Amino acid sequence: MKTKPLLKYIDNYVSLTKKEEDFLVSKVIYRKYLKGQYLVQQGDICKYTCFVISGCTKTFYMDDLGQEHIMMFSIEDWWTSDMGSFINQTPADFNIQFLENTELIMFSYEAMEDLYRNIPKLERFFRQIIEKAFIASQKRIVRNLSMTAKDKYLYFKNQYPQIEQRIPQYMVASYLGITKEFLSKIKSQLLSEE
Amino acid sequence: MKTKPLLKYIDNYVSLTKKEEDFLVSKVIYRKYLKGQYLVQQGDICKYTCFVISGCTKTFYMDDLGQEHIMMFSIEDWWTSDMGSFINQTPADFNIQFLENTELIMFSYEAMEDLYRNIPKLERFFRQIIEKAFIASQKRIVRNLSMTAKDKYLYFKNQYPQIEQRIPQYMVASYLGITKEFLSKIKSQLLSEE
DNA sequence: TGAAAATGTTAAACTAAGTTAACAAAATTT
DNA sequence: AAATTTTGTTAACTTAGTTTAACATTTTCA
Structure with a gap:
């Protein structure tokens, strides 16, 4: 074990x-x-x-x-x-x-x-452990209330790069509370911005 | 004391x-x-x-x-x-x-x-205590992800009637993550529905 | 009690995000 | 390797929610 x-x-x-x-x-x-x-x-x-x-x-x-x-x-x-x-x-x-x-x-x-x-x-x-989980949960609520979809995506990408690599994009969209199509749009926007 | x-x-x-x-x-x-x-x-x-x-x-x-x-x-x-x-x-x-x-x-x-x-x-x-707070926090995240503004308002109203009475409406709107104007619209819709 | 401040409503113009649908690419299965 | 399934992209159209601004109502306080 x-x-x-x-x-x-x-x-x-x-x-x-x-x-x-x-x-x-x-x-x-x-x-x-x-x-x-x-x-x-x-x-x-x-x-x-x-x-x-x-x-x-x-x-x-x-x-x-x-x-x-x-x-x-x-x-x-x-x-x-x-x-x-x-x-x-x-x-x-x-x-x-x-x-x-x-x-x-x-x-x-x-x-x-x-x-x-x-x-x-x-x-x-x-x-x-639970204190930490609670604190993270509260911070997520505030991000969801105060950030745009684009900023939430950038935060996620930055905070959990290991996770983004491992899961399909439509699941990231669901986690962020947006549609997969909209996430696709955000990503192509971000690419063209550079 | x-x-x-x-x-x-x-x-x-x-x-x-x-x-x-x-x-x-x-x-x-x-x-x-x-x-x-x-x-x-x-x-x-x-x-x-x-x-x-x-x-x-x-x-x-x-x-x-x-x-x-x-x-x-x-x-x-x-x-x-x-x-x-x-x-x-x-x-x-x-x-x-x-x-x-x-x-x-x-x-x-x-x-x-x-x-x-x-x-x-x-x-x-x-x-x-913190377990309870964490559980409530997680449930709030899911409500915010899955409910419309109207349903979130109805849930709040129903869950915390004592609180709704005591605070101005624009604070309820902020808690729900919508504008005060939109909450006002939702409330007048709800009234006319009956 | 009356003026000022705080809160609430309405409506028009706008924007962020969702929906649908058709196609493209990648991953899995046979 | 071909076929099927899963995942991703693009674009036209729709909708939920925001913004602004003018006005109405309620509360606070001099």
């Missing part, structure tokens, strides 16, 4: 003893998924919070008209879950689908409770 | 002993602000995370063109802070301004550290 990347990641926030690390490792699940598979589908209960070891996922909402609205992508060293569904064990709002063959470390709800009970440091760790 | 609403609020998540409650109370600041004053201005370091006892605040970003983009309102029993600034002690992205005379309970960065150190249960409490 490849747990090194996770333990290394955690070590940036709190330091666990060997014993604690072993306990943690005993509680998590390591699993590979294939491109196209789903971790959660909207309406299901999200059973796991996951740390991505390798690969890529998209988290999206599908509206009544069948349109996909992409919330986020996750790659190596990122977390993914439908937090609302996982925490409250209620039906998920979002789908999480693998865009590449992906290796994950998965925390079930029970494992999470067990870990909090036995390793209080992890309470601190996850608080800090 | 009016700390009852806070203690009652916390009690929904974790139960503190009398001693712990007293310690908590000894670490926080109770303060009143007047309508129009600021808790933080963008560019400053956000010194406090606050629990609103009474009153109302708006959190907004002001862009280079001088336009306000409202992120959130807070009323009784809500939390307010520029989380990014508070956690990292870096310049704030947002302004927090009082829309009414407001009573707050304020947690400084040092108080927060002290509280986490002495009352580990609070680590759990704040993790849970």
